[in-house]
Amino acid sequence: MNDIRILSEKVAVRIAAGEVIDRPSSVVRELIDNSIDAGASRVDVKIERGGISLIRVSDDGIGMSRDDLLLCIERHATSKIYELDDLYNISTLGFRGEALASIAAVSKLRISTRQKGSLVGYQLKVAGGKVQSVDEIGRPEGTTVEVKDLFYNVPARRKFMRSPRSETDSVVDVFTRIALGFEDIHFVLQADKRTVLNFARTNNLVHRLVVPFGRDVAERMVQSTGLGEGVKISVYLCPPQFARTKADRLYVYVNRRSVRDRMINKAIIEGYGRRLMKGFYPQAVVFLDVEPSLVDINVHPAKQEVRFSNPGSIFRKISEIIDSGLGPSVEQYTVASEKSAGKKVAEPFQLSWHTPDSSYDLNLTLSPDREIEEGSIGTTLLDEQVLVIGQLNGTYILCEGQGGLVIVDQHAAHERVLYDRLIKAVQDASVEVQTLLLPKTIELSLREKRVLQEKSGLLSKLGVEVEDFGGQSVLLRGIPSLLGNANWDFLMGELIEALEQGKADRETLMHRAISVLACHGAIKAGDVLTRQEMESLLEQLNRTALPTNCPHGRPVCRKITYYELEKMFKRVV
Ligand code: ADP
Numbered sequence: 001m002n003d004i005r006i007l008s009e010k011v012a013v014r015i016a017a018g019e020v021i022d023r024p025s026s027v028v029r030e031l032i033d034n035s036i037d038a039g040a041s042r043v044d045v046k047i048e049r050g051g052i053s054l055i056r057v058s059d060d061g062i063g064m065s066r067d068d069l070l071l072c073i074e075r076h077a078t079s080k081i082y083e084l085d086d087l088y089n090i091s092t093l094g095f096r097g098e099a100l101a102s103i104a105a106v107s108k109l110r111i112s113t114r115q116k117g118s119l120v121g122y123q124l125k126v127a128g129g130k131v132q133s134v135d136e137i138g139r140p141e142g143t144t145v146e147v148k149d150l151f152y153n154v155p156a157r158r159k160f161m162r163s164p165r166s167e168t169d170s171v172v173d174v175f176t177r178i179a180l181g182f183e184d185i186h187f188v189l190q191a192d193k194r195t196v197l198n199f200a201r202t203n204n205l206v207h208r209l210v211v212p213f214g215r216d217v218a219e220r221m222v223q224s225t226g227l228g229e230g231v232k233i234s235v236y237l238c239p240p241q242f243a244r245t246k247a248d249r250l251y252v253y254v255n256r257r258s259v260r261d262r263m264i265n266k267a268i269i270e271g272y273g274r275r276l277m278k279g280f281y282p283q284a285v286v287f288l289d290v291e292p293s294l295v296d297i298n299v300h301p302a303k304q305e306v307r308f309s310n311p312g313s314i315f316r317k318i319s320e321i322i323d324s325g326l327g328p329s330v331e332q333y334t335v336a337s338e339k340s341a342g343k344k345v346a347e348p349f350q351l352s353w354h355t356p357d358s359s360y361d362l363n364l365t366l367s368p369d370r371e372i373e374e375g376s377i378g379t380t381l382l383d384e385q386v387l388v389i390g391q392l393n394g395t396y397i398l399c400e401g402q403g404g405l406v407i408v409d410q411h412a413a414h415e416r417v418l419y420d421r422l423i424k425a426v427q428d429a430s431v432e433v434q435t436l437l438l439p440k441t442i443e444l445s446l447r448e449k450r451v452l453q454e455k456s457g458l459l460s461k462l463g464v465e466v467e468d469f470g471g472q473s474v475l476l477r478g479i480p481s482l483l484g485n486a487n488w489d490f491l492m493g494e495l496i497e498a499l500e501q502g503k504a505d506r507e508t509l510m511h512r513a514i515s516v517l518a519c520h521g522a523i524k525a526g527d528v529l530t531r532q533e534m535e536s537l538l539e540q541l542n543r544t545a546l547p548t549n550c551p552h553g554r555p556v557c558r559k560i561t562y563y564e565l566e567k568m569f570k571r572v573v
């Protein structure tokens with residue numbers, strides 16, 4: 001018995017379509033790519049219900065003749081390459097001739113177009129891959145592709161679509177990624193009849209970086225360029241303190257095409273090197289201008305991956321340029337907080353963690369002439385009497401404990417303290433809010449702003465009071481008094497990230513948010529402490545539910561016993 005059969009054309013086309021088009025945002029990407037390839041100077045994108053009901057992309061590019069219009073929805077129909085050799089020298093975004101055929105197979109498609117210099121235009125209607133009509137019409141030069149009811153004839157695929165909202169997010173992301181690569185084209189995105197993004201033409205990319213990164217971050221980005229073997233590399237780097245727990249703010253371009261490549265991401269992270277904490281991803285934009293013959297874009301139908309003929313040397317170069325672009329001072333980033341950015345914190349009496357709240361019982365009201373109290377009787381930590389010996393490297397509190405040396409990580413300790421206090425305050429609905437005299441404007445991405453608005457109830461329980469400020473901005477009006485010293489530009493991004501992840505329940509979101517607040521509110525490594533402050537911190541720590549670990553699970557204190565010390569010095573064997 002023979003079991004092998006050739007699939008019918010209908011099935012084969014659907015399978016192929018699924019590789020290129022898996023959700024509305026991939027349709028948007030393919031259509032914008034086509035508009036760019038057609039030489040458009042303006043591209044208008046319109047979606048309804050996340051693109052599930054409607055996607056319309058209009059351009060003022062070269063348009064198509066009637067014959068080309070009929071051909072463009074056939075599989076492997078492309079005007080961009082002619083022969084095999086062309087595959088190794090691709091300068092357009094498209095070349096596989098699959099997108100329109102795939103879209104046509106799984107939607108109700110209408111394409112209208114007028115070729116440059118032609119007097120009339122044409123409109124083609126297709127449903128489920130079948131041509132319904134071709135008509136002569138009047139319209140401006142250029143092309144409009146309208147896709148309705150995506151996957152209406154592929155129920156299995158339709159089931160996999162997410163909510164209109166998350167499909168919209170994905171379209172916004174795809175749209176923004178493409179727009180960053182072509183700052184000479186005007187891009188407009190409308191979702192459900194509202195203009196959500198409008199990128200005017202510009203010759204300064206920073207104007208566009210403001211949209212995905214927010215103004216504060218974009219303005220702090222450093223730019224750097226360099227040359228490698230057959231490649232020109234240009235990078236825009238956010239300072240490492242803006243690192244995130246996801247790689248969602250890494251924008252990578254190969255010959256202006258937005259790609260997602262794990263190896264390039266790795267090279268970027270390596271470039272940041274020790275400036276980043278483990279598990280964190282920087283925010284950065286990397287443009288690679290590679291000789292077309294040295295890169296293969298034809299790795300995946302969606303053309304999101306690339307392969308280089310000399311990957312090692314390109315990756316090394318990327319890391320190198322990033323490393324030198326960020327500058328030699330690792331300290332500057334790990335140590336400095338907002339007020340002291342750029343200079344090392346050294347003077348003990350100008351700490352940036354002063355809190356305006358006098359009820360804060362970690363005693364932080366410093367005065368330059370405060371003397372270390374004589375005959376300090378010591379502090380209790382983990383039910384053990386300890387005596388603070390001093391501070392090591394502005395980071396660790398060293399104590400003489402019973403039977404050994406106790407080392408406390410000051411940041412982790414303070415984080416634990418703040419975490420417990422916030423949890424308790426939230427439980428008792430007694431979070432003290434400090435109203436800002438000068439409310440602070442914070443620039444966000446549209447998606448971040450939406451999350452923030454959705455979670456404003458939860459935030460106000462935490463003492464974080466924000467208000468819509470139009471456009472992409474929000475106004476920060478009040479903060480939990482416990483966190484007087486946090487850098488809110490940075491904190492807000494992480495807070496939103498904590499609040500948006502997945503299907504977590506309210507309780508989990510609350511705990512995540514509190515962890516973020518505690519981490520940012522806590523004193524940092526490099527903050528010099530007086531003995532009293534250290535003692536006060538240890539007292540506080542001792543009162544927490546779990547003094548041994550910070551909210552992230554890292555240890556807060558460690559002990560080296562005298563026995564271990566003696567072994568170290570070979571006093572015992
Ligand atoms: P590819 O982009 O890989 O060539 P597509 O299926 O996306 O394949 O498009 C097929 C062809 O249709 C393109 O090669 C191009 O000639 C034509 N085409 C598609 N979109 C446009 C557009 N917006 N303006 C002009 N021509 C277009």
Ligand code: MG
Nearest residue numbers: 033034094099
């Ligand atoms: Mg294409």
